[in-house]
Amino acid sequence: MSKRDFYETLGVSKQASSSEIKKAYRKMALKYHPDKNPGDSTAEAKFKEAAEAYEILSDDQKRQQYNQFGHQAFSGDSGFGGGGMNMDDIFSQFGDIFGNAFGGGFGGFGGGGRRQRVRRGSDLRIRLKLNLEDIVNGVDKKIKVTKLVAVDGVEFTTCSTCRGTGQVTRVTNTVLGQMQTSSTCPHCQGAGQTLDKVPPGVDKNGLKRQEVIVPIEIPGGVENGMQVKLQGKGNDAPGGGVPGDLIVAIEEIEHEDLKRDGSNLHYELPISFIDATLGTQAEVPLVSGKAKIKIDAGTQGGKTLRLRGKGIPDLNGYGRGDILVHVNIYTPQKLSKDERSLLESLRDSANFHPEKEKCGKSFFQRMKEHFSG
Secondary structure, eight states: OOOOOHHHHHTOOTTOOHHHHHHHHHHHHHHHOTTTSTTOHHHHHHHHHHHHHHHHHTSHHHHHHHHHHGGGGGOSSSOBSOOSOOHHHHHHHHGGGTTTTTSSSSOOTTTSSOOOOOOBOOOEEEEEEEOHHHHHHOEEEEEEEEEEEEOTTOEEEEOTTTTTSSEEEEEEEETTEEEEEEEEOTTTTTSSEEEEEOOTTOOTTSEEEEEEEEEEEEOTTOOTTOEEEETTOSOOOGGGOBOOOEEEEEEEOOOSSOEEETTEEEEEEEEEHHHHHHOEEEEEEOSSSEEEEEEOTTOOTTOEEEETTOSOBOTTSOOBOOEEEEEEEEOOSOOOHHHHHHHHHHHTOGGGSOOGGGSOOOHHHHHHHHHTO
């Protein structure tokens, strides 16, 4: 079953403002909140669907990627985004939107009372360099990452200050009566538990910095600056909370000969005046290997030849770009006496006089065609 459009999920237009998106998400999440729909799996699915849509559309960078590439920008386990959110993710990330709508804080899920705050590990960000062949064909990589991991042997005990809720409640007498306020527990910082047993080499949160190998699948067609999100592969959270994410920023290594322009590749082919006049065969580099192309006799400088389907695949699966070969005629700057004499003998030949209508497209025509696609 295909995933619904995120804008459709929240019932907003693509031009909706951040406040409109937040308002729409709050309305949906309140409607389908587990406390209001106990045991209703359909409501829970809609609740998660709304949270996933809000996670993407509330982030300007993710929203821009979604507008450009759709769900493909956030697909797969390696994920270009946040699919597969669980309740802990939602409660920990978006609780501030709901305030006290469900009795003392967001997250009465499953019990009707206050729930212990779930701590989330911090995100990690790294850069991954890819050559043109990796970008065209897609590639599986194993990334070496140094991250905070939970260590065996660490023991926690329930926080005595908040009794495991992660919050403390204060009652203040006012002229209008008693006012109750809740805030994060200052003793455990909202975790609901504190360290009881700490093995050597472990920090105050029960974590240890360690090098791990993370596999990642890069689809063909990614672009420089695009971010791949590996959900749950960031730093572990203290006390068995929700791990953070690993954000992998794609850095494209420029090819020596082929220059990228969207899904197309450009190659500048220099040929001699003689080859342009008499015709020849030329060799053009591809992403993998080479190809021979025919240069017709009488080819004009600035002519563009197209190798269809030899460019970069579209990330959404809509075909593949081309390689555009731009023919440049080389003019020698130094001539020998015999070469000069030979060319002088041809100077007055009518066949060597330029005719405007046969000189190919003008600079402005080529620029117009380039920008019009």
